[in-house]
Amino acid sequence: MTLIVSPLRDVDTVVRFKKPSHLITLLDPHMMGDCPRGFRPDRHLKIAVDDVWEPQTGKILPAEDVVEDVLAFGKTWTGKSPMLVHCWAGVSRSTATAFILACQRLPEIEEAKIAQALRKASASATPNPLLVRLADDIMGRKGRMVDAVAGIGQGVYAYPGSPFELGLKF
DSSP, X not given: OEEEEEEGGGHHHHHHHHOOSXXXXXXXXXXXXXXXXXXXXXXXXXXXXXXXXXXXXXXXXXXXHHHHHHHHHHTTOOSSSOEEEEESSSSSHHHHHHHHHHHHHOTTSOHHHHHHHHHHHOTTOOOOHHHHHHHHHHHTOTTHHHHHHHHHOOOOOOSSOOOEEEEOOO
8 A cells, every 4th residue: 555745747757657546636726737637537636725834815724624535535545556645846735645644544553653654755745734733633643643743853855845655554
């Protein structure tokens, strides 16, 4: 079972070579496009949200419904083929979403271990703290997801990031 995280610029290449069965797109509303060529629209969750973690004028702040949509979509994924998660840079919204999905799929694994695997897979991963906090609350993790992401710290600067895979075997 593999999650792939990518910046927008590499989505078509990842879809072509890695053949994910499911795709989550997290982009600013004005950047949202169509499904990648050859990808099934019913397996593509589009989330129009800005990469912010506190209110900003003119920006769409992630809210509980975003995380609930991610978790519901995650339940439709069998894990037989990879799932691709992407945002503009592949650094914040997408890494938070991959971390959330990994925690959902692996409830028996400590959140800190999942966060460490995320850091090992990507030196630039800097999960959006609001998305993680919302998921922590919804999933009843009592701050463990928030603490786990804080524990790996901010990633090294990269803009955009590089595609990476997060295997879900521990």
